[in-house]
Amino acid sequence: MSRPDLLLLGAGLASGLIAQALTEHRPEVSFLVLERGPSIGGNHTWCFHPDDLGQAEAPLIEPAVGHRWPVHSVIFPNLGHRQIDAGYLCVPSERFHAALAPRLRDRIRFGAEIVEVTPTSVRLASGEVLEAGAVIDARGAAPSPHVSLGFQKFCGLEVQLDEPLALDGPVIMDATVPQEGGFRFVYTLPFAPDRVLIEATSYANSPQLPAETFASDVLAYAKAKGWKVAKVIREEKGVLPITLAGDVQAFWEEARGVPRAGLRAGLFHQATGYSLPEAARLAALIARTRDLSAPALFATIREHAIRRWRDQGFYRAINRMLFLAAEPERRVQVFGHFYRLPAPLIARFYAGQSTAFDKVRILSGKPPVPIPHAVGALARRHPIGAPA
Ligand SMILES: Cc1cc2nc3c(=O)[nH]c(=O)nc-3n(C[C@H](O)[C@H](O)[C@H](O)COP(=O)(O)OP(=O)(O)OC[C@H]3O[C@@H](n4cnc5c(N)ncnc54)[C@H](O)[C@@H]3O)c2cc1C
Missing domain, CATH: 3.30.70.1990 (Alpha-Beta Plaits)
Structure with a gap:
């Protein structure tokens, strides 16, 4: 493949799902996945709830689902054992690899350590330079001052x-x-x-x-x-x-026009750190995007990620309450209160789709943290240490 349409950097969850979505829905798009390790997906067990994924996303992960259970439970002090009558699914990374590798064949290179990235090229540790219509950087989380x-x-x-x-x-x-x-x-x-x-x-x-x-x-x-x-x-x-606060515009300026995916794009549930549903949503979006040139793809992904960041402001506020206002030993009470709430509300929380009424219910009741601390923590919006 001399100059593919896309180079997918890293063969983790996000890249794997994008590769799966393109193979399924855009067979005319050429791509090459570059991974430094020996397999797709590394060593993970990714779990999710059935309601986390919509109709466009669920089929992307379905071939890799290794276990599914009809119910799951939580156990908390003062609550005891609560069974939640909602399913739970799990994707072992070996199965993710087994489902994808035969479909990708020569469209994936293992042992490829990426050392430099531009919106349309990468340089490998071997010195080889590869070019493409666009690069999608999905090499996992990277620290950001923002x-x-x-x-x-x-x-x-x-x-x-x-x-x-x-x-x-x-x-x-x-x-x-x-x-x-x-x-x-x-x-x-x-x-x-x-x-x-x-x-x-x-x-x-x-x-x-x-x-x-x-x-x-x-x-x-x-x-x-x-x-x-x-x-x-x-x-x-x-x-x-677990994101407490940040400046999402500055976070995307750091990308310097390189389209990103997965944790590297900040696309994860802000209260749990889980990224499977967000990764599947982005993969479905990329497969629907007609113009896959680097500037257009960057603009599409950036806009999507900023919208998801804004949608999840409530979860960051919960995190601040947990990390900034609650004594470490009392953080358990925040979750203990949450798990007393109705199962559909809990399902919407994990799907990142809490309603305004859900949010009121999550915050109502006797707060597990001192009220002035909670109010101060909830009000913060900017990176801690930056002017509020
Ligand atoms: C142990 C574990 C369990 C998790 N469980 C869940 C869960 O149950 N549910 C859920 O939704 N989320 C879970 N997560 C969170 C999140 O979904 C995962 O971290 C997910 O793998 C992130 O996807 P990603 O594609 O952004 O990064 P990754 O899956 O980490 O993929 C990044 C890939 O890039 C490669 N790479 C990195 N640097 C380079 C380089 N320089 N050159 C070449 N390749 C490179 C890495 O080897 C890796 O394969 C879990 C995370 C961990 C660590």
């Missing part, structure tokens, strides 16, 4: 158990664990009666991940539950951005 972040960090162990469990479905938050240094919970995905992914998670102010401590928390949790771990099959870990 946004202030908290962090959701986690470490998960997929384990084989000696004896089968009788879990009905995923427990997406068990917050009855000690609340030290931030909101902490354990997340359990039962892939089979005797094979589960158990993840220790913390909403914390710093991005440092003491993975060994988290891993021993996971094993301690399993032990406390009476689950006998026969062996650890796999480990996954990550630190996700």
